[in-house]
Amino acid sequence: MTLKPLALLLSLLLLPALGQAADKGVYGLNEYAQLTDIDLQVAAKLDTGAKTASLSARDIKRFKRDGETWVRFYLAIDDAHAHPIERPLARISKIKRRAGDYDPDEEKTYTARPVIELKVCMGKALRTIEVNLTDRSAFQYPLLIGSEALKRFDALVDPSLKYAAGKPGCAVADDSSEKQPVS
Structure with a gap:
């Protein structure tokens, strides 16, 4: 009979977590994402095992504009994206290489990727997120x-x-209504 009070106590302890979960949006493994800065809608894969977001890009070049570092790239999505996109460089991300990607001549266990900020809309939520640029055409x-x-x-x-x-x-x-970036 002492099991019922224990179960009740555990249930009461879990209530705050349930309330927090109710405030969150439910998304599927794949979602449509509107890249509002680029005026493009793409299908996205949501991956809780990956830390950063990645956008398929090619011919990625860094350059200076008014003393700031910028990035010029082309979308590596289809042939329709023949014009370059230019965005300020937010930072450089170090992405861990898989064992098969390791090049002993380079002695680096990571790949450096440029990161930009993009406004992305999924469902009714618009957020500014950091996105690293890499060729995802495969x-x-x-x-x-x-x-x-x-x-x-x-x-x-x-x-x-x-x-x-x-x-x-x-x-x-x-x-x-967009949330401010987390520092």
Whole structure:
């Protein structure tokens, strides 16, 4: 009979966590993402095992503009993206190489990738996230959204779902509801 009070106590301890989960948006393994800065909608893979977000890009070059470092690149999504995109460089990300990618001549266990900030809309949520640039043309999804970006979306990912948030429907002109970047 002492089991019932213990079960009740455990249930009461879990209630705050359930309330926090109710405030989060549920997303599927794959979602449509509107890259509002680029005016492009792509299919994205949500990956809680990856830390950063990655966008498929090619011919990535750094350059200086007004004393600041910028990045010029082309989307590596399809042939329709023949014009270059230019964005300020946010930082350089060090991505761990897999064992098969390790080059002993380079003696580096990581790949350095440029990172830019992009406004991304999934469902009704518009957030500014950091995205590293790399050629993902060999992958099915041109955009991978990792755990840092998923935190910005207050996302709960249900891998049994696909496109749970529906088509992006953010009010791009009014992003005052957007959360401020986490420092």
